[in-house]
Amino acid sequence: MKSGFISLIGRPNAGKSTLINQIMERKIAIVSAKPQTTRTRITGIFTTPDAQMVLVDTPGIHKPKHRLDQYMVEAARSTIYEGDVIFYVVDASVPFGPGEKFILDCLAEVDAPVFLLLNKIDMMSPEQIMRSIVQWQTRREFAEIFPLSAERGDNVDRLIETAKGYLMDGPSFYPEDAVTDQPETIVMAELIREKILRLTEEEVPHSVAVVIEHQERDEHDDKLIVHAAIYTERDTQKAIIIGKQGSMIKRIGTAARRDIEELLGEKIYLKLWVRVKANWRNREGMLHDLGYDIDDFND
DSSP states (O other), X not given: OEEEEEEEEESXXXXXXXXXXXXXXXXXXXXXXXXXXXXXXXXXXXXXXXEEEEEEEOOOOOOOOSHHHHHHHHHHHHHHTTOSEEEEXXXXXXXXXXXXXXXXXXHTTOOSOEEEEEEOGGGSOHHHHHHHHHHHHTTOOOSEEEEOBTTTTBTHHHHHHHHHTTSEEOOXXXXXXXXXXXXXXXXXXXXXXXXXXXXXXXXXXXXXXXXXXXXXXXXXXXXXXXXXXXXXXXXXXXXXXXXXXGHHHHHHHHHHHHHHHXXXXXXXXXXXXXXXXXXXXXXXXHHHXXXXXXXXXXX
């Protein structure tokens, strides 16, 4: 039995969450077209008859603008040094920039084998793919280079089989039916936040957080009732999320409820509330209450 931890790192919107969902063949990490969607380390547990791979998805590494950004970047950087194998995911369809140079500098201190995953090749011609491979080969030595499409699954199966060969013989870390170590409340909150990002498009940026505050059983039909609070920074954002006569929050709730029901395997009632907490992304106490604690990385 092979087993080990694989850390996924890269710039925002490189496709790390899409890749982990593709490998798991289910939604573990939320995905949107907006950068910096992933905020915490999300673990996917991929088990086959001969291996268990613990895939750790991380926030995109970027220049922090507030305390929440600092938390996200530190969460990603600390994970670089914890993996038995590193999957460095790059959006190969965009030019090399200072953000990638910063990650390469971080990887210079890593002893674990680093796989360069050139993602989004479905947006590139064969000539562009070959040019990208040649250019990246001059920047550092990688254990493996994989052009792939996380969205379509191109070359992902071969990636997994190759990665197994780099893992050590050892026991499983989790039961074979486990798919994540994240509490259900965290996954539910993230599914709701994903729908907000998708449905509000450019109108509501990343100044939104979601917390599952309470769960109870309906005394009449025994359905689970999930109470979730959506936090924004401004009244204008609250109005957008609620929508005209509650139309937007109804759409968010309907879409999120479907995913949560699939996660839990049962029908639920989802009740959403929107609250304004000005500048919450820079407030230490609020970040701690929402589960983001930069002190975790200062030890």
